[in-house]
Amino acid sequence: MQVSYFIATYKKVYLNIIATVTMTIAIGFEGSANKLGVGIIKDGEVLSNPRHTYITPPGQGFLPKDTAAHHRKWVLQICKQAMEEANVTPKDIDVVCYTKGPGMSGPLISTAVVARTVSQLWLKPLIGVNHCVGHIEMGRRVTGAKNPVILYVSGGNTQVIAYSQKKYRIFGETIDIAIGNCLDRFARVLNISNDPAPGYNIEQMAKKGTKFIELPYIVKGMDVSFSGILAFVEKAAKTMLVSGECTPEDLCFSLQETLFAMLVEITERAMAHVQSTEVLVVGGVGCNVRLQEMMGIMAGERGGMCFSTDDRYCIDNGAMIAQAGMLQYESGYRTSIEDSWCTQRYRTDEVDIPWGP
Template identity: 60%
Template sequence: MVQLDLHAKPGKDYYLSIGLEGSANKLGVGIIRHPLGNLTPTNKAEVLANIRDTYITPPGEGFLPRDTARHHRNWVVRLIKRALHESGIRGTQVDVICFTQGPGMGAPLQSVVVAARTLSQMWEIPLVGVNHCVGHIEMGREITDSQNPVVLYVSGGNTQVIAYSRQRYRIFGETLDIAIGNCLDRFARTLKISNNPSPGYNIEQLAKKGKNFVDLPYTVKGMDLSMSGILEYIDNLANDLFKGKKNKILMASSGQITVEDLCFSLQESLFAMLVEITERAMAHVNSNQVLIVGGVGSNVRLQEMMAIMVKDRNGSIYATDERFCIDNGIMIAHAGLLAYRMGQVTELKGSVCSQRFRTDEVFVEWRD
């Protein structure tokens, strides 16, 4: 097992880290404490604060980078103060300041980077830039105690099937166009349903009421998948419904297709594609564990479908609730602290965010 604690301070038996996340419309601040020594089920990290605020737009509208960045700038100081108050610590007690370096939306990322740099200079504390995707994975592993699972990472901006090998998270398959969260969000815009608490959550609730399955395009290409064609197809069906057309496409044996049926069918089709490529990755690496991370990972139906597949392989499925699945600051604090304990720091001049920061670019030094 890799030995951590290259930055251990004499007389101190723990580390404190603050993490800032703002790669999309959620601004998160988290504070975590690590005990000395390797993290195990009996020597776990402790979450001291996990604060989040979401920029929510009116129904039918997405969130623009400029407006999202303004939201982050307006709220970041307040969230940092709340996190420090909730954790009962002072800023100068923190060992490292961690921030999302990418991937994500440029302007919101930059807002968080500026906040992290300011804290670093004000408190004279080192910085660590964190890959957003790796943050999700490491937080999922810590919360669930999963050992070496195949990871399904599903969020608004990313869809990847990942497995660990030789200190890298290797991408076995991914979306060729839009991510699953983006697909669900854009369909929610077509339906003009509320963005509160999130478009994907509201689609999930509508899907629970669906009864008629509508055949949709199913696009899996090897280990990759495509969702733009599915979105265009179902958007056209939804527009026909809104226009009141009663053609054969919109009729089923039990009656006319409803909005709830479309949400149900979209989820079933997309999730089936995800299950297929995840199972193929499991067979390739000879694993019987699956860890689902990312905002869409909190979808109960996705977890159910994945559990059916994993059960057939005599395996285990791991997932977390919305506190850790949805973008949050604590995952950045945790992953950044793991890197810091191995001696990694990000120089101020190198603390530049990147919209394209791939999962497999990260050297996972803290794992064997």
């Protein structure tokens, strides 16, 4: 019995030593849209996470060609900054991670080329990461959410997600444009500044709105549609503003309230279906305080909680790619150079998640 006790104690101490020594350090390259980020993670701890945003003049969006040129111009400088802030050298890095998709092809490719090059120069394994999974894993890591229903809202994606059988399953999504794209396009109609982001500036204007304008409310089962609402509010901006029936702030307020109410509805339905008491809001639009507030009220009424983060992790960043890549790496995944391509369409539910909640 004493022998068994000492063997068990020895094994426990040995495993603790191994766990302490073998902490993974991952570097992540994110460049799927107009945010270029390089982040370094050590066993889940963010060591550095700098980024640089391509900002266009008011009334204009960002084109893939110009965005890719921005990423090529800044990526080495941002990479150097990340390494210096984290106080690491190439020999300290265990794995190089990059965004495989979804996203805009030009920016994706320009960032992936750097990640491939770094991987070969440093003789480090390479991991291609799903952008959406990166948001989810960073959100779970930062907030401590265990097994939440996830609302993923960004410029290119709108999805309600929950984990089941080693995958993140999509329970509902937009059937046309993403909510971030809807807000960005309306910002162009009002000629709102893109600095720091059009959605952020709409949020600030919405706080000053006092009159609610009824807009179309389009929920189809577990899915939502935003293109009709956008067309309606664009027309309203051309007529109601001219006639003085409302202000730009009123339209921003009305648009936000309507869009967010739709998202709360389908998220609550997903929570009821999977019997979850947690909801996690991720993605660039997830920074919106009003969305977090509305989701928190709904979750609270169900006896649950809403988890969210600030712009350090909601907005596209390199650390989230490093975090998801680290989990893939520790689960035995590797991306060969031959398979290190990018894709504009990479569904969240295509990725195996063996480390799941």
